[in-house]
Amino acid sequence: MSDAPQDQIAQLLSEEGWQLLASLGPYREDQSFTLNASLRKQGHSPALVSAVLTQSRLRTKAEAKFGEFARQMLFTQAGLEQATRLNVAARHAQRFAQAGIRHVADLGCGLGADSMALASLDIAVTAVEVDETTAACATINLIPFPHATVVHSDATSVALGDADGVWLDPARRTTSTSGTKRIWDPEAFSPPLSFVESLAASGLAVGVKMGPGMPHDSIPAGCEAQWVSVGGDVTEVTLWFNAVARPGIRRAALLLGPQGAAELTSAEDFGGGPVAPVGPVEGYIYEPDGAVIRAGLVADLAVQLGGHLVDEHIAYICAPDAVDTPFARAYKVLEVMPYSVKGLKAWVKENGIGVLDIKKRGTSVTPEELRKQLLPAGKGSAKKAGQKTATLVLTRIGDDRVAVSVEPV
Structure with a gap:
């Protein structure tokens, strides 16, 4: 029997495999051994049982990205790791719809998340995927959308036909027998x-999803770069060209959370924009969202908050007042101390602290190791009844390391 993805997907596309997969509830690791034995006892082959249980596990894991749609979709491990969350894919699709794009070529469609979002807005989609197994999964996932067609082909050589828009999600991982490995070089x-740049140069409306750690000097001129954060997790930077790029915006940080969407933008190129003052740790300290940091908008946020940086190279902002902002977490400054393990240990003991949350920027201290050093044996970051909690922010101001006792707002 083979556990290769293509063999497992082939098993699922049989009538027996599809019906068996549909009969299973949410995957539970603690029940997998018993379920495996039970399905084999019912007469299903070991290869089919393996394929069905693997797919059931992937579907359950995929609910975080696809919600209830995951229950009807097919996945590969590598495809799921790179797949766009459905709420983010919807934002991509809206760009093309608002620009009046009628036909999008989704080059490197993967499992089809962005194609699903585009097709749901009645945009015609040609979904192109070079990997045969992934293309088979995308075909199943796009069955409900008559405007979508899957083509098994190389994205760089397929004819675009009458497509007036192109979406790309380049493969940024290599897959081997030991798993998947991230690639960092955009080329x-x-x-x-x-x-991607050659497509944009032809005048097509082009959007491309890249990894959020993409260096600023690798981002082409003449496009809009939008970093996206979902629930505080920075998931991507999207580069938008031509009709899908917004006039007057070079870089942006889009935050999606339970309270909705919020965005901070700048017309200035990287390295431009306001220069925030630098000042002492006082009042309230703000920890910007990762998308704000990646987009180089920390100084813009500091100005918006009426605050200053604690160090020009570190993404902590201080302001005299507590300001309600979606772009940063706020903490009230209680005490500023020199960083010293001995001094902090005495501070913990003197204040009877049993639970310690440690945040840090601009210092090589490992919070987990420091917590072990500061707290009495047997105590840690898990709160127990009656224990006093505290939050420390470790950072650097010039050449000096400091520890700031704060209270979350």
Whole structure:
């Protein structure tokens, strides 16, 4: 029997496999051994049982990205790791719809998340995928959408026909027998960034999803770069060209959370924009969302908050007042101390602290190791009844390391 993804997907596409998969409830690791034995006892082959249980596990894991749609979809492990969350894919699709794009070529469609979002807005989609197994999954996932067609082909050589928009989610991982490994060089992506730029140069409306750690100097001129954070987790930077790029916006941080969406933007190129003052740790300290940091908008946020940086190279902002902002977490400054393990240990003991949350920027201290050093044996970050809690922010101001006792707002 083979556990290769293509063999497992082939098993699922049989009538027996599809019906068996549909009969299963949410995957539970603690029941998998018993379920495996039970399904084999019913006469199902070991290969089919393995394929069904693997897919059931992936579907359950995929609910975080796809919600209830995951229950009818097919996944591969590598495809799920890179797949766009459905609420983010909807934002991508809205860009094309608002620009009046009628036909999008989704080059490197993966499992089809962005194609699903585009097709749901009645945009015609040609979903192109070079990997045969992934293309088979995308075909199943796009069955409910008559405007979507899956093509098994190389994204760099397929004819675009009458497509007036292109969406790309280049493969940024390599897959081997030991798992998947991330690629960092944009020219090693599949397709490479230079191919994306050539499409944009032809005048097509182009959007491309890249990893959020993409260096600013790798981002092409003439596009809008939008970092996206979902629930505080920075998931991507999207580069928008031509009709889908917004006039007057070079970089942006889009935050999606339970309270809705919020966005901070700048017309200035990277390295431009306001220069925030630098001042002492006082009043309230703000920890910007990762998308704000990645987009180089920390100084813009400091100005918006009426605050200052504690160090020009570190993404902590201080302001005299508590300001309600979606772009940062706020903490009230209680005490500023020099960083010293001995001094902090005495401070913990003197204040009877049993639970300690440690945040840090600009210092090599490992919070987990420091917590072990500061707290009495047997205590940690898990709160127990009656224990006093505290939060420490560790950072650097110039050459000096400091520890700031704070209270979350």
